[in-house]
Amino acid sequence: MDxxxxxxxxxxxxLKLFVVLTRALESIKKRVEEDIKCLGLNPTEFxxxxxxxxxxxxxxxxxxxxxLLASSSITYVVDKLEKKNLLRRKPCPKDRRITYxxxxxxxxxxxxxxxxxxxxxxxxxxxxxxxxxxxxxxEQLKKLGYHAQGL
Numbered sequence: 598m599d600x601x602x603x604x605x606x607x608x609x610x611x612l613k614l615f616v617v618l619t620r621a622l623e624s625i626k627k628r629v630e631e632d633i634k635c636l637g638l639n640p641t642e643f644x645x646x647x648x649x650x651x652x653x654x655x656x657x658x659x660x661x662x663x664x665l666l667a668s669s670s671i672t673y674v675v676d677k678l679e680k681k682n683l684l685r686r687k688p689c690p691k692d693r694r695i696t697y698x699x700x701x702x703x704x705x706x707x708x709x710x711x712x713x714x715x716x717x718x719x720x721x722x723x724x725x726x727x728x729x730x731x732x733x734x735x736e737q738l739k740k741l742g743y744h745a746q747g748l
Contacts, residue, residue, distance in 0.1 A: 625642050632718040636711050641666060643715075646683055646700070648710040654687060654699040683707060705726055 600731060626640075633643045644664040651657055654665075657675055662666040675698050678684040689695035700708070712731035 628722045629719065632715060636707075637714075641674050642678055643669075645698070646678060646704060646708060646726070647712065647715075649672055649684065649700045650705065650712065654688070654697040657686070657696050657698050660698060678704070 606668065632665050633640050636643065638646065641664070644666070645660055648663055655663070657671060658668070660666070660669045660675075666674070675684060675686070678698075682701055684698050685701050687697040689697060689698045712746065723731065
């Protein structure tokens with residue numbers, strides 16, 4: 598097979614991979630969003646709450662990069678979670694420019710109740726692959742993601 602044919606095959610495979618990845622991600626996200634909506638939260642609110650539940654209080658300015666959200670949206674999301682009494686703002690004692698988002702007792706109680714159910718829902722969504730296939734998929738997607746980042 599000459600190089601021109603190899604290039605055509607590579608392009609077709611790359612396009613097919615992109616379409617399959619996109620469709621798979623859309624299907625997975627749809628199922629996860631359905632699970633989260635049952636909790637009275639939107640996916641972004643849940644992501645922020647889950648981050649703080651799992652990792653502890655976070656500087657509000659850093660939350661966006663950790664949950665892949667534009668910094669302009671973070672204040673809005675934190676405001677909504679604060680109104681629901683799930684998070685509270687906490688000033689940094691050492692640097693007045695920094696404000697932390699901390700989970701409230703109500704937020705912890707909610708997450709203690711719903712997070713195990715959420716993990717089970719994710720497990721069911723990903724049950725189409727066995728453990729070995731999941732490990733391979735994780736490695737391959739990381740490799741692809743790092744390559745794309747480096748371009």
